[in-house]
Amino acid sequence: MAGKLITERTGVNGDVSFLVRIREAGVAVSKTFKTKKEAEKFIREVKTKIDRGESVDITKIKKMTLAQIFDEYLKHNTVAKGKKYDLEKLKLEIGKVPLSNFKAGTFALYLKTKLEQEIPDQAKKKKSHPLYDGHQVVDPDTGKLKKKTYSESTIRKYYYAIKTALFWHAKHHDYTFDRKPFDDNPPPKAWEPRDRILEAGELDRLLEATNKMYVKREEWKCLILWQYYSCMRAGETLLMKWDEIHLDEKNPHHSYIFVPKENTKIADKKNAEDRKVPLRPEFFHFIKDRLMKLKKDGQQLVFGDYWSSSSVLAARFKVICKNAKVEDFKIHDLRHCAVSWYFVNTNLTDIEISKISGHIELSTLKRYATLRHSDIGTKLWANAK
Template identity: 30%
Template sequence: MTTKTLREALDHYREKVSILKKGYKQECYRIQQLGNSILGEKIVREITTVDIATYRDERLQQTNSKTGQQISPATVRLEMSLLSNLFELGRIEWGICDDNPVLKVRKPKMPPGRERRLTSREERLILRYAHNYGNSELYAIVVVALETAMRQGEILNLTWEHINLKTRIAHLPDTKNGTRRDVPLSIKARDALIQLGIVGNGRVFSYTNAGLKTTWRVMLLRLGIEDLHFHDLRHEAISRLFELGTLDMMEVAAISGHKSLSMLKRYTHLKAQRLVKKLEGGKSRGRQVVINHLVPYPASVARTSNIVTIRLLDFEGLTASAATKESAITLAQDQLLRRLMTSIRDAETIPQPDQYLDIVHETDIVMIDPLAAA
């Protein structure tokens, strides 16, 4: 027992410790990686801080065979945490080492948290694609993700017996954090679930994690959307909860399932944005409403032999044509300003910029500012 190699100790750890964890499958990957590394054949008792540091540095230089991207600091930190836990058990319970060298080695510095927000146009493209998709579950999954801030695994593990459509509550008996949670369902989320066809019990969705991951990847490729993970929908949903301005941090945490409020500090800038609006709005609410709508909008540029046509992509039938691009842009600015002011006067709904669904090449897009100087 006292001369076990790290690979042997890892196998024992997997059978006795990892098997009891929710992330058993993911931890098995880490165990396999560590066992096949330069540390695998070393005797546990003889592994030093230098060995751990060498593994850390070499691992950070490697690339992921599936994605082709460099191994992230977060991945190495998780592997080092697993190693540290193994050494602690080996020291205290198994008697295979006298020390925990991992504790004395610096972990890789974590990069800033991911801040990817879903744009209005991306949301409309995704919802339209999902609505027309062969499997109606995809649309419901996207809507529930955006409306409830639930994790992917929590959504896919939903069961009908734990959903109360009358009170609009989804009960999660077993979450990532190991605690139960009740999640409020918005009307949109409830209606998306109802459209699936209600049954008495069983899983709401038939998708597996791998199946949804593949469907998501194919959808983004077809829509031309880059660098958007399914988990980003959770970030988007939490951001929107803060932007409501009616929930405090504890209430948002109760919905999202965050145990540590420090994880929600990344959203504090959204509170600052609300304060700016309050400060400005207090001076002249009517003025602030007008200013909020007078923002640049994207437009496409089309050229024929003698005419340049500017088309405001977020407005139906709003175009301007002239002999030169500069003249067409000036006309488009005038028309955009007139349309915006008329809509404000008549209390009509004004679209937000960049919600258009047309496929337009980036090189053919210009921004039309209604307040730009002539």
């Protein structure tokens, strides 16, 4: 076998591995081992197979298209509806690309193209949906409507759908997963930080707009107020149970809401934990005097029986915002309002506020810091004579 077969590699943590590359008689195969002994054994096995005329490389697999790989992944795995939809869409966009052509450069070009691509109209669309303006937004430079482009969070879903399917396929067929396209191209951001909070009068307009809903008018009012006070994510709210609300009428400051770690979207993060959310006075009285009136016999979930998912909730909230003439506002922005209140009206530290809001990364809370009154000048002059 010609050329250097074994290359010793040292990782960033000092870990040593041995990469085997074999190129002979039409065979092209590479594999990484933890020990040199394993690498040498692999070379001997490949040599034996070559002598016998057996197939030892992944030439056929490299010729497979991404669509074939995605189909195989979907066939052998239980996949959520949303992820299945993403893979079916990817089959149409990049399905004809052979695995051998899926390189770091081509992947970078795909990601760049998607981020600049305008969101197309539905094939059978007859008229624009009044809540979405035909996927148009106001151009800040011209003040005119322009077509929306795909968000980074959407492209991020495609990124991980591709990576998951390719990683599974390599493991399933016992060949080395090519990490380079993903190592060279970091995933797009999961979300763009928003600073939108309610302005004077907008909360009243939102509550008033619920009267135009056909059903669940009082439930909507309570849901909006809950989000405005609680600092909770919409998904956490929908999973909230009545027995997780602990009111102490004799000692209201001992009252709290228990939020189980498994109900949060950060449940799998290292520092995720259950949290007890104390109640500010307005929140306590809202729950005691108004929300509790919604409770029915045998009902476990506070809001989850009314809305099946946070996406359904967000879509219906758009209707309320439109009727209230509250623009560029999402249901998650009510959480921003709640967190902002603590920065403006209390002296709680960032860590104390994070225990209420459930933020693991304190850096996420830094954008609220400008809302807090600064006593730095007072501290600097505290010891002046």
